[in-house]
Amino acid sequence: MAYPLSARLRLLGFSFLLPALASAQSTPPSVSAPTTVAAPVPAAPQWYLLDAEQDGGVMGVSVTRAYQELLQGKASTPVVVAVIDAGIDTTHADLRRVLWRNPREIVSNGQDDDQNGYADDVRGWNYLGGADGRNINQEALEETRLLARLQPLYKGKTRTAVPTAKRAEYDLYLKVKKSYEAKVKENVEQLQNYRQAYAENAQGAEGLRVALGVARLDTATLRTPPTQDPELRQVSRGIYQMLVQTGFASMDDVLMEMKKGLQETQDQQEYGLNLQFNPRPIVGDQPDNVKQRDYGNRDVTGPDALHGTHVAGIIGADRENREGILGIAPNVQLMAVRAIPDGDERDKDVANAIRYAVDNGAQIINMSFGKYYSPQRPAVEEAIRYADQKGVLLIHSAGNENNDLDKTLQYPAPVFQSGQRIPNMITVGASARLNDESLAADFSNFGKTQVDVFAPGHQIYSTLPGGKYGNLSGTSMAAPVVTGIAATLKSYFPQLTAAQLKRIILASAQPVHTKVRQPGSTKLIDFAELSSTGGIVNLYRAVQLAQQPTP
Structure with missing residues (x-):
């Protein structure tokens, strides 16, 4: 399917939160009462209609x-x-x-x-x-389906051992095998990155939420964080700018997107790259x-x-x-x-x-x-x-x-x-x-x-x-x-x-x-x-x- 695997996550750089977040104090140093403010709707959410x-x-x-x-x-x-x-x-x-x-x-x-x-x-x-x-x-991906069909025919064979009429198909097998193996390698690395990124950001976001004494890290809260602590204000404004830049309303939305990316990567491994998977029946x-x-x-x-x-x-x-x-x-x-x-x-x-x-x-x-x-x-x-x-x-x-x-x-x-x-x-x-x-x-x-x-x-x-x-x-x-x-x-x-x-x-x-x-x-x-x-x-x-x- 022609859409990115949680494409916006690329823009986030995964672990975009400052290291200070993960160790944020559980007792806020200087905060007002917990505040929950609905994230504002963008002035022009359908920007693509504009001139x-x-x-x-x-x-x-x-x-x-x-x-x-x-x-x-x-x-x-x-x-x-x-x-x-x-x-x-x-x-x-x-x-x-x-x-x-x-x-x-x-x-x-x-x-x-x-x-x-x-x-x-x-x-x-x-x-x-x-x-x-x-x-x-x-x-399954098309590479997976092709490899599942061609591998029993050509695995372990050399090109010279293949009949001339079948060599084009043999060449396709080699090409598909290389593409498939590259995608498997990429998937394994991506799955590890997603797991680490999600864990780090979830921990960091929770630390900041507790430190600020708020129920939700949305753009309204992060733009004017309820604290006088300069480090927390700096972190809050940095995340606010990231949310505005990438179109998210809150850190909850970011984490949801990251979790979705993690699930999609797991699904890719379980279904898209699984040589035994065939739902067609x-x-x-x-x-x-x-x-x-x-x-x-x-x-x-x-x-x-x-x-x-x-x-x-x-x-x-x-x-x-x-x-x-x-x-x-x-x-x-x-x-x-x-x-x-x-x-x-x-x-x-x-x-x-x-x-x-x-x-x-x-x-x-x-x-x-x-x-x-x-x-x-x-x-x-x-x-x-x-x-x-x-x-x-x-x-x-x-x-x-x-x-x-x-x-x-x-x-x-x-x-x-x-x-x-x-x-x-x-x-x-x-x-x-x-x-x-x-x-x-x-x-x-x-x-x-x-x-x-x-x-x-x-x-x-x-x-x-x-x-x-x-x-x-x-x-x-x-x-x-x-x-x-x-x-x-x-x-x-x-x-x-x-x-x-x-x-x-x-x-x-x-x-x-x-x-x-x-x-x-x-x-x-x-x-x-x-x-x-x-x-x-x-x-x-x-x-x-x-x-x-x-x-």
């Missing part, structure tokens, strides 16, 4: 400005957007009204009323479920049969809809209900297609998800996922070509491993196996809020030829399951920003084709030449060198371009 010229240099995509100056009073038309993801919370108050409804299907009658091959697909379809209602949540399909369509179930929420719910809200959270957040697109119908587990998605599911979305009327498809091996790549590319024939635009996240995609492809790749550029796909990197050295998100993949454009993907505030809201980071968040822009353009200018939408979005991207840290390094590079457009998407400029006569 760099009008909003103090915040590197948003000018959504608010576009609506106020260019789109106010104009009529919009419905646009169907498919979200191929881990699932969407269909009960969320900010999403309920904007969910796609299959008009040809009768709710819960157990019949395939519209004869599309899927019974009761009222909100979409789930390719990770079985007929008995069970669902896959965890999956839950689905009951034939995993290697890419022509098979008749599997899955109607549960489009699944066991963990956090990622897909967040993505959906960015694209089209209800703009008319006067609560929560504002989605980018105004008149959207969000189709949920569940095909992405916690782990690497299967090519077969991705291909079927694209076809389902196209066949059921999607005009734009958001694909916030990716991996580095694609054993059934031809099936995915055939589905992408099918979408192109039907005039459907695909928006794909670039990935979060700070890789140069000009050197290492991530799949679905922006080029076909033939080398031809995919005409109906936009590949998106992630940018951050400020126009400084940190503008390119540290985790984001990049590539002068393989990444088309960047969009906000750091500390993005959107919908979460259970009626909640919160920040997530990743190119998974950047892609739906672009999807929301595409859907807005399609809504107000319905005559635009997929090719025209892509051209307008890329041509209207705001060029940026700030010297930024190349993702994953301290090297400074012109931001414009990180993608083919050299810029960040901008709805205001895109609407202006769409208003011009079509060439």
Whole structure:
């Protein structure tokens, strides 16, 4: 799945608390009565909607400005957007009204009323479920699945001992084995770091909380700590600045994020890198049969809809209900297609998800996922070509491993196996809020030829399951920003084709030449060198371009 492993933890540097915290006195030296103050809501939690010229240099995509100056009073038309993801919370108050409804299907009658091959697909379809209602949540990485298949065939053999016709597969085995072993090593080291960091920070935070005599270390308390002790004030202000910088409301939230990172790393070891783990019998399909369509179930929420719910809200959270957040697109119908587990998605599911979305009327498809091996790549590319024939635009996240995609492809790749550029796909990197050295998100993949454009993907505030809201980071968040822009353009200018939408979005991207840290390094590079457009998407400029006569 194409989102970082608790990405914000990288920014925290794990053990960011001063050593003094761990040994803070249990009896506060000079404090007022214990105080609990609710953390303030940021003045502009949806910073990505803002305009760099009008909003103090915040590197948003000018959504608010576009609506106020260019789109106010104009009529919009419905646009169907498919979200191929881990699932969407269909009960969320900010999403309920904007969910796609299959008009040809009768709710819960157990019949395939519209004869599309899927019974009761009222909100979409789930390719990770079985007929008995069970669902896959965890999956192995693609390297793990490949190694589990190839190792019995080639372990201990030399290349010369392998038949000529099988040597390409043998070479793949060696490559996968090397990648797998590197990930195992990284996972072991990361698990140790996470455990140590969590223990140290939990101890330090508790020490400071007791020393200050407060119930909660939130931004309001830490900004004006209830103590005259200079050391405690210095520590408190340092943590306050860290919380503001990284978008956390309190130390409790930081520790929760760290605990989540620890759990994700443990899950990676138990499931993602486990050569014996295979959850596919839950689905009951034939995993290697890419022509098979008749599997899955109607549960489009699944066991963990956090990622897909967040993505959906960015694209089209209800703009008319006067609560929560504002989605980018105004008149959207969000189709949920569940095909992405916690782990690497299967090519077969991705291909079927694209076809389902196209066949059921999607005009734009958001694909916030990716991996580095694609054993059934031809099936995915055939589905992408099918979408192109039907005039459907695909928006794909670039990935979060700070890789140069000009050197290492991530799949679905922006080029076909033939080398031809995919005409109906936009590949998106992630940018951050400020126009400084940190503008390119540290985790984001990049590539002068393989990444088309960047969009906000750091500390993005959107919908979460259970009626909640919160920040997530990743190119998974950047892609739906672009999807929301595409859907807005399609809504107000319905005559635009997929090719025209892509051209307008890329041509209207705001060029940026700030010297930024190349993702994953301290090297400074012109931001414009990180993608083919050299810029960040901008709805205001895109609407202006769409208003011009079509060439």
